[in-house]
Amino acid sequence: MPPLISFRSFLNTDPPLLVEVWRRQKRFRGLADRVSGATLEELVFSKPYFDPAGLILAVNGDQPLGFVHAGFGPNRERQDLDNSTGVISALRVVENADSEEVARGLLERALAYLSERGAKVVYAGSAFPFAPYYLGLYGGSRVPGVLDDDLSARRGLLAAGFDKSDEILIFQRHLAGYRTLVDRQQMAVRRQYHMNSNTDPDSSNWWDACTLGSTLRTRFSLSDRKSNDEVAVVTFWDMQPLASCWGVTAMGLYDLQVNAEARRCGLGTFLVCESLRALSQQGISLVEAQVRQADAIACNMFQKLGFAQVGSGHIFQTTLSQVGA
Numbered sequence: 001m002p003p004l005i006s007f008r009s010f011l012n013t014d015p016p017l018l019v020e021v022w023r024r025q026k027r028f029r030g031l032a033d034r035v036s037g038a039t040l041e042e043l044v045f046s047k048p049y050f051d052p053a054g055l056i057l058a059v060n061g062d063q064p065l066g067f068v069h070a071g072f073g074p075n076r077e078r079q080d081l082d083n084s085t086g087v088i089s090a091l092r093v094v095e096n097a098d099s100e101e102v103a104r105g106l107l108e109r110a111l112a113y114l115s116e117r118g119a120k121v122v123y124a125g126s127a128f129p130f131a132p133y134y135l136g137l138y139g140g141s142r143v144p145g146v147l148d149d150d151l152s153a154r155r156g157l158l159a160a161g162f163d164k165s166d167e168i169l170i171f172q173r174h175l176a177g178y179r180t181l182v183d184r185q186q187m188a189v190r191r192q193y194h195m196n197s198n199t200d201p202d203s204s205n206w207w208d209a210c211t212l213g214s215t216l217r218t219r220f221s222l223s224d225r226k227s228n229d230e231v232a233v234v235t236f237w238d239m240q241p242l243a244s245c246w247g248v249t250a251m252g253l254y255d256l257q258v259n260a261e262a263r264r265c266g267l268g269t270f271l272v273c274e275s276l277r278a279l280s281q282q283g284i285s286l287v288e289a290q291v292r293q294a295d296a297i298a299c300n301m302f303q304k305l306g307f308a309q310v311g312s313g314h315i316f317q318t319t320l321s322q323v324g325a
Contacts, residue, residue, distance in 0.1 A: 005065060005102060007109055010055035015040055017057060017064040024094050028149035029311060030170075032137045032242045039241060044069075044133050047210055049081055056109050058093075058102045066093035068106035070113050073123070073130030078207035086111075086119030086320075089126055089133040089143075091153045103156030111160075115320045124157045124316035125150075127166070128290075135211055136242055141252025141288040144168035144313030154314075162316040167293040171307035175280040175287065181273045181305060185266040193222045193231065193267070195274050201235070212237060212254065220275040222267055232258040232267045234275055239288065246286075251279055253289040256298075269301050276305070 015037035022035045032039075044050065049071065058065040073085040088110055093103050114122055123130050125146030126139075135143055145168055146153050180186075201219040203209035216238040223230050236251040243250035258268045276287060289307060291298040 010052040021064045030147045066102045068110045070110040071132040074207040078205040083118040084120045086114035086122040087130050088124040107160040127315040142290045144290050145315035147313045157316045162318045164314045165317040166315040168313045170311040171302045172288045172310045173307040178280045180277050189270040196221050222271050231262045232271045248286045250286040
């Protein structure tokens with residue numbers, strides 16, 4: 001007799017069921033394998049915008065079959081939610097003969113939840129900055145859409161009518177024996193600018209406070225030696241608990257910004273290069289960065305600094321008018 005599948009929203013007694021589903025997933029590099037109820041409380045349930053109605057479980061009696069978690073991205077100013085942009089933050093299904101049916105039922109209900117609250121565009125697997133949950137549990141330095149290794153989630157999303165809209169490349173650099181890049185451009189930048197560092201910096205906006213506020217962060221910036229004006233900034237964060245699963249001390253490059261008028265002068269390369277040296281001196285053994293495949297300049301910069309590609313993810317997207325079409 002086939003199992004009876006039922007769907008319902010999250011209850012306060014459900015964390016053990018979510019943990020069981022997570023632990024029964026096939027392992028791959030970008031999925032944390034050390035998940036507990038306390039971990040989910042810290043990284044998911046404690047978010048100020050967490051809505052139990054958006055976390056939907058599939059069960060057979062008291063046996064969990066899977067879950068999907070739907071939420072929303074930030075507005076342009078990153079000071080509040082934008083309900084027109086929906087996000088499927090996680091789709092985790094226990095592999096069995098009914099996996100496809102479970103995934104389909106979960107996604108149908110997640111999309112209905114988002115539609116009822118005004119979503120017009122839906123990203124799946126998250127895509128910076130539309131990543132309200134699971135940083136530290138999935139992906140790496142960011143949540144890079146859906147990892148190519150995440151075959152179950154990819155199958156479910158494609159079957160539900162989602163399309164690939166972008167590819168994210170994942171780069172890593174081991175810092176053992178790290179040496180800074182030396183060339184004429186970098187020497188000229190060093191003469192004109194100086195670097196500052198700030199551990200545990202204030203969040204620049206509400207969204208960053210929500211998504212990164214509990215993490216250990218380090219902010220490096222470049223300032224003009226004459227005017228002291230800040231021209232570039234890069235933020236790294238301690239990639240926990242994912243880095244612990246890899247058995248290394250790792251920092252994720254979360255955001256790199258160079259003022260528009262100062263671009264194409266080697267400032268970004270210099271800032272990242274010097275940041276890696278500082279992190280190496282602090283005992284960090286690995287740094288990860290993620291770049292959109294179309295951003296050839298950033299890809300070339302990281303490769304120049306000795307980063308190697310270790311994986312990729314795809315951003316999946318749909319408009320709700322396409323659902324079920």
